[in-house]
Amino acid sequence: DKGKYRHFMEKEIHEQPEVVARALGYHTSFEGNRADTTSCMDFAGIPSLAISACGTAYLAGLIAKYWFERYARLPVEIDVASEFRYREIPLPPQSAALFISQSGETADTLASLRYCKARGLKTGAVVNSRESSIAREADAVFPIFAGPEIGVASTKAFTCQLVALATLAIGAARARGTATQDEAKALVTSLAEMPGVMGRVLNSIKPDVELLSRELSKCHDVLYIGRGTSFPLAMEGALKLKEISYIHAEGYAAGELKHGPLALVDENMPVIVIAPHDRFFDKTVSNMQEAAARGGRIILITDEKGAAASKLDTMHTIVLPVVDEIIAPMIFALPIQLLAYHTAVLMGKDVDQPRNLAKSVTVE
Numbered sequence: 001d002k003g004k005y006r007h008f009m010e011k012e013i014h015e016q017p018e019v020v021a022r023a024l025g026y027h028t029s030f031e032g033n034r035a036d037t038t039s040c041m042d043f044a045g046i047p048s049l050a051i052s053a054c055g056t057a058y059l060a061g062l063i064a065k066y067w068f069e070r071y072a073r074l075p076v077e078i079d080v081a082s083e084f085r086y087r088e089i090p091l092p093p094q095s096a097a098l099f100i101s102q103s104g105e106t107a108d109t110l111a112s113l114r115y116c117k118a119r120g121l122k123t124g125a126v127v128n129s130r131e132s133s134i135a136r137e138a139d140a141v142f143p144i145f146a147g148p149e150i151g152v153a154s155t156k157a158f159t160c161q162l163v164a165l166a167t168l169a170i171g172a173a174r175a176r177g178t179a180t181q182d183e184a185k186a187l188v189t190s191l192a193e194m195p196g197v198m199g200r201v202l203n204s205i206k207p208d209v210e211l212l213s214r215e216l217s218k219c220h221d222v223l224y225i226g227r228g229t230s231f232p233l234a235m236e237g238a239l240k241l242k243e244i245s246y247i248h249a250e251g252y253a254a255g256e257l258k259h260g261p262l263a264l265v266d267e268n269m270p271v272i273v274i275a276p277h278d279r280f281f282d283k284t285v286s287n288m289q290e291a292a293a294r295g296g297r298i299i300l301i302t303d304e305k306g307a308a309a310s311k312l313d314t315m316h317t318i319v320l321p322v323v324d325e326i327i328a329p330m331i332f333a334l335p336i337q338l339l340a341y342h343t344a345v346l347m348g349k350d351v352d353q354p355r356n357l358a359k360s361v362t363v364e
């Protein structure tokens, strides 16, 4: 039932404050003066972590790589499952491996799980469906509580995957002694702010998103750029737009612009810059200026601090509240999802059932 919404995708985007809160309720705990994560694998002595997934779930894993490496000092080997399973990666058997899948049935992800199990790695499944093959075969299951996701384009599963992965990274940091209890508490406390911020953002960005979608719906190509965790998010933005609007879109690391894609930039090419005011902000803005100097139409998605620090006349901005670094990917996912959604709706596309795609990919 779509309720008051036109499409499942729209409904699922707007459900995020609620489902993310449910995921947080399971993966974190607050008692008295303490705030902790509740799910963990045996991360303490392991040399590395492998992550395998497909599509949007893979991009959630890529964001988690930044977290595991930064907070837990745990090296992460990640690849799309269709490559991971055949790469003959020399995985140390003492390592752990995570498999991320909304459906829990994706053939390549399941094969990657079996590959790691056969090599003696401890395996964990980050899944929406606990009755799925991937959940059944993994040693540990980390449910994401997104509820049924009907739209083929993954939205709420993505942010709920990020919740589970963020808490696992914080748990890993505690287990490995790379974060103090207070540092972990600060991160968990920031995560707890997410549902409220999401609710406010979903209301406040609507006019900007609708305006910009009108522009995007006339384009043939769109480039998304970002640095740090905003880089996988740039790829997720491009994936969402291409799969439901059929507009060609690419996500690039902002620093890679001048290594090729800058050649594409002209007045017909919007460049969507994902740039919270984090430690990468100045660098991303200078990449943005390179694109603006080539006539590129810049759409900057930033926060209040970033908006104040970067004035370019040729630019549209979507301004989000300033949030802690660990929740920025989940908050910045919202305008990206809504831009894709409204653009596809304006173009008259079947957003819930895009051509050629299936919700669950159980064949190779």
Ligand code: F6R
Pocket (backbone or CB within 6 Å): 054, 055, 056, 057, 058, 100, 101, 102, 103, 104, 105, 106, 109, 152, 153, 154, 155, 239, 240, 243, 359, 360, 361
């Ligand atoms: C994109 C999308 C797909 C899935 C991918 C993995 O919006 O939905 O890229 O993320 O097919 O599916 P699961 O998570 O079920 O393994």
